[in-house]
Amino acid sequence: MMWQWIAGGFVLGIFSSLHCVGMCGPLAMALPVHHLSRIKRFAALLLYQFGRIVTYASLGLLFGFAGRHIYIAGFQQGFSIGIGILVLVLLILYYCYKKNVQPPFMLAFYKKIQGVIIALLQSERNLFSYLLLGMANGLLPCGMVYVAIAAAVTGSTVDQGVLFMAMFGLGTLPAMMAISYFGTSLSLSVRQAMRKAVPYGIALMAVVLILRGMNLGIPFISPVLQSAPGTAVECHN
Structure with a gap:
């Protein structure tokens, strides 16, 4: 079932x-790479994006x-449903009531x-600096990253979480590389239209998480979650 996590992360x-084009696009377009040669510019942008993927993984x-x-504790099914409901509640609070629920320690971290x-932007830069910039960018607040983490934490193995988040990052790579090169030709109205589609995608992902926890037997959408391995019982005669 690992391919489902790979495909799911990439599609998400x-x-x-x-969302990335609207929110992270300005930062990507502002990267100081215009003075570099074409090859070094491509390498710098690719390292920047790879840095994000490293952080996501x-x-x-x-x-x-x-x-x-x-x-292992046997809470996977209920946890998936709970996370899906939480994502829907936070989505409604943010988009309908304009309330951003974040603990104070997260604001300080950001x-x-x-x-x-x-x-990093003010320091003397080399190609490695762009990798560090990307890694730092991956830690900035992002609703879609939160949704991806919510999905990753419902997995039953560590590999599933790592693969899902890595493929999530790879899925954002083409658009983010394109916006870095051609972002100035993308009008503000187009970027705003893209951002308007985001809440529908978040809501869809929340519904998938809820359905996943319901064990309906629907491939990928709501597969039957395996039970946690039981504890071996030693018999004494």
């Missing part, structure tokens, strides 16, 4: 590109461990990450 990443590793423990990005 492609759809998330609509690392998050997949972290939350994959959490998902594995949830699976300010530190922004400081790291500014420091």
Whole structure:
């Protein structure tokens, strides 16, 4: 069933590109690469995007461990439903009531990450700096990354979490590379139209998470979740 996680992460990443173009596009277009030769410019942009994927895969590793423990504890089904409902609630709060629910410690963390990005942009840069910039960018607040993490944590193995998040990053790669090269020719109205489609995709993903936890036997959408391995019982005569 690993291919389903690979395909699911990649498809979510492609759809998330609509959000990335609107939200992360300005940062990608502002990267100081215009003075570089064509080959070095391509390498710098590719390293920047690869840095994001490294961060996403690392998050997949972290939350994959959490998902594995949830699976072993036997809470995977209810947890998937709960996460889906939580995503829907947060979506309604953000888009309908304009309320952004974030703990104070996360706001402080994001300010530190922004400081790291500014420091990297102001420092003397080499190609490795663009990799670090991408890794830092992967830690900035992003609703679609949150949705991807919510999906990754419902897996039963660590590998599923890592693969899902890595493929999610790869799915965003084509659009983000394109916006870095041709972003100035993409009108603001087009980017805004792309962003308007995002909440529908988030809602769809939340529904999939809920259906996944319901064990309806629908391939990929709601497969029958395997039960956690039982504990071996030793018999004494």
